[in-house]
Amino acid sequence: MVKSILFENVLPKVFIGSPPEGGPSDVWGCNLLFEKGCSVLIESASGRGKSSFCSFVYGLRNDYVGNICLMNDAGEMLPHTSEVSCELRRRGIAMMFQELRLFPELTAVENVMLKNSITSLFDENDVRGMLCELGLEARLDVPCAILSFGQLQRVAFVRMLAQPADFYLLDEPVSHLDEENSIKMGRMLRERQCKDGAGVIVTSIGRRLAYDFDTVLRL
Amino acid sequence: MKLLFKLLKYNINIWQIIGFVIANLLGGIIVLTGLRAYRDIDSLLSVENGLISGGYISISKPISTFTLVGNMMGIQPVFTTEEIKELEQHPSVDRVAAFTAANFQIRGGFKLGDLNISTDLFMESVPDDFLDVDFDDSDIWRADVKGDFIPVVIPRKYLNIYNYGYAATKGLPQLGEGLTSSFPITMVLKGNGVSRTYSSKIVGFTDRLNTILVPDGFLKEANLFFTGEQGGAPSRLIIATDSNGDEAELLEFIDSKNYAVEGDIDNLRLQSFVHGVLYVVIGVGVLISFLAFFLLMVSILLLIEKNREKFINLHSLGFTHSEMAIPYISLVVVADILVWVVAATVVHIAYPAVFAFASVISPDFELSSPFVVWVAMLLFALLFIILHRYTIRRELRRIVTPVSRV
Numbered sequence: 001m002v003k004s005i006l007f008e009n010v011l012p013k014v015f016i017g018s019p020p021e022g023g024p025s026d027v028w029g030c031n032l033l034f035e036k037g038c039s040v041l042i043e044s045a046s047g048r049g050k051s052s053f054c055s056f057v058y059g060l061r062n063d064y065v066g067n068i069c070l071m072n073d074a075g076e077m078l079p080h081t082s083e084v085s086c087e088l089r090r091r092g093i094a095m096m097f098q099e100l101r102l103f104p105e106l107t108a109v110e111n112v113m114l115k116n117s118i119t120s121l122f123d124e125n126d127v128r129g130m131l132c133e134l135g136l137e138a139r140l141d142v143p144c145a146i147l148s149f150g151q152l153q154r155v156a157f158v159r160m161l162a163q164p165a166d167f168y169l170l171d172e173p174v175s176h177l178d179e180e181n182s183i184k185m186g187r188m189l190r191e192r193q194c195k196d197g198a199g200v201i202v203t204s205i206g207r208r209l210a211y212d213f214d215t216v217l218r219l
Numbered sequence: 220m221k222l223l224f225k226l227l228k229y230n231i232n233i234w235q236i237i238g239f240v241i242a243n244l245l246g247g248i249i250v251l252t253g254l255r256a257y258r259d260i261d262s263l264l265s266v267e268n269g270l271i272s273g274g275y276i277s278i279s280k281p282i283s284t285f286t287l288v289g290n291m292m293g294i295q296p297v298f299t300t301e302e303i304k305e306l307e308q309h310p311s312v313d314r315v316a317a318f319t320a321a322n323f324q325i326r327g328g329f330k331l332g333d334l335n336i337s338t339d340l341f342m343e344s345v346p347d348d349f350l351d352v353d354f355d356d357s358d359i360w361r362a363d364v365k366g367d368f369i370p371v372v373i374p375r376k377y378l379n380i381y382n383y384g385y386a387a388t389k390g391l392p393q394l395g396e397g398l399t400s401s402f403p404i405t406m407v408l409k410g411n412g413v414s415r416t417y418s419s420k421i422v423g424f425t426d427r428l429n430t431i432l433v434p435d436g437f438l439k440e441a442n443l444f445f446t447g448e449q450g451g452a453p454s455r456l457i458i459a460t461d462s463n464g465d466e467a468e469l470l471e472f473i474d475s476k477n478y479a480v481e482g483d484i485d486n487l488r489l490q491s492f493v494h495g496v497l498y499v500v501i502g503v504g505v506l507i508s509f510l511a512f513f514l515l516m517v518s519i520l521l522l523i524e525k526n527r528e529k530f531i532n533l534h535s536l537g538f539t540h541s542e543m544a545i546p547y548i549s550l551v552v553v554a555d556i557l558v559w560v561v562a563a564t565v566v567h568i569a570y571p572a573v574f575a576f577a578s579v580i581s582p583d584f585e586l587s588s589p590f591v592v593w594v595a596m597l598l599f600a601l602l603f604i605i606l607h608r609y610t611i612r613r614e615l616r617r618i619v620t621p622v623s624r625v
Binding site for chain 1: 220223225226495496529532534535536537538539540542616618619
């Protein structure tokens, strides 16, 4: 559905006239092309727009200047409509949000199955299996309201995988996780990337997902 | 969808829903009762021999000094064919007929003990279907100029005037309807050089027509026989109003033509008044229903606002606003259908008991079909569902539309 993501002189409006401290960026104000199959790490310090980058690509926000074009397999630009956004979020781009966006009333399994209800990618046993693989076997049916942030990050990661995608977008996915979980998540993501031929874009504030990235960009 | 229902059921205030159900039930029952009562009261007011003898008005040209001068010059205040046609075409008029007056001399008399009462009389006729008298023997309302009997119908109020205004003060016996009908009356009709004597009898009493009536066919024949001419243009008309028409508008029309009105004008005013009252009752019911409708709508909008973040997050996972609306639309559809079906069922069951008084007033009265209640229920439920569904979907679309933060 999405073959490539083109950035043309994109700059968050908040940076117009007051650029962030820390020197020039490889992304803001530049022309970039993210293609399916690539794996990119975007690193930066706080306040340089990592979450803004993800929100712009995912269509959650539009407070930027320049152009972000999502191109389909035929090389055509996908329009920015509500219907296309929903379709993209089911089949085109999978995102793990920095703030996770899990529902505290639902259990770990239910949170994943809620997403799975519109993609029908897995059955419940698959979901339980993936959560167990990340060390959550004792927390499967516990409401997310009482899980730690690190546990929630793992639930959110599995939920991100509960859809087929051309691009996987992860916003600081291991900020609260240890190396062991980071390695497990990196391995699961690699398997998925290989299976879907997808692109992977990960942001990091310092702690990196254990992944062999093709490119590292400074934001 | 099960998980979506589970997620969105939080924050639903059951008391707000109950409040809606009770308020809308009340409004719905009033509206549906009013709608059915509108038809029944209408037909009750129009039922022959019922509470009111139906919508009939007698009209004539107004009498004034100019009329008197005209009379002396041989000009009678009569209705032209065009005027009659205009009345017939009025949407609130069912049918129109002319009064036929006797154009010859009539003298009537009867014996009451030693008292011989004899007087000049007048008589008129109207087509039989404008009469409000049920004859025990339908053959009795027939007469022939060459025969020797004339049946007569008189206004019931004439008998009352005699009984309470005349007999009581003169020490004469008061007469019941049955006894009056058995009095032999003698009529002498004169004209065109011919005089014929007939026996006569009062065969019925009318509440509708303020005149002495004989069969229409007989009077037309008698006019020809005793005057050698057909009657001229009518000076009085009787109008049967359409039960579905607008009585107030008809009265205004008659007023605008300066015709003099007699007869059931009070009935028409009563019908207009009752209609007005029912409009108010139905209006109050509709108002209550729509207030309840807005109560539920506001509750749902508040619920959506409380769950705003959930909807934004669901949308960010790929749920469309239509999918997210399903749980709340299901809720309002169930509430709307429940309320209107229960309201219609209550009216269906309880209405005949409430309207039992109608059969006491008018034994011939029959309740209308409850069909109107179920049709109205269906329309109101559909309207509420459509409006609720539209509002919920529009609000969710608004919430999930990305907004520039600058």
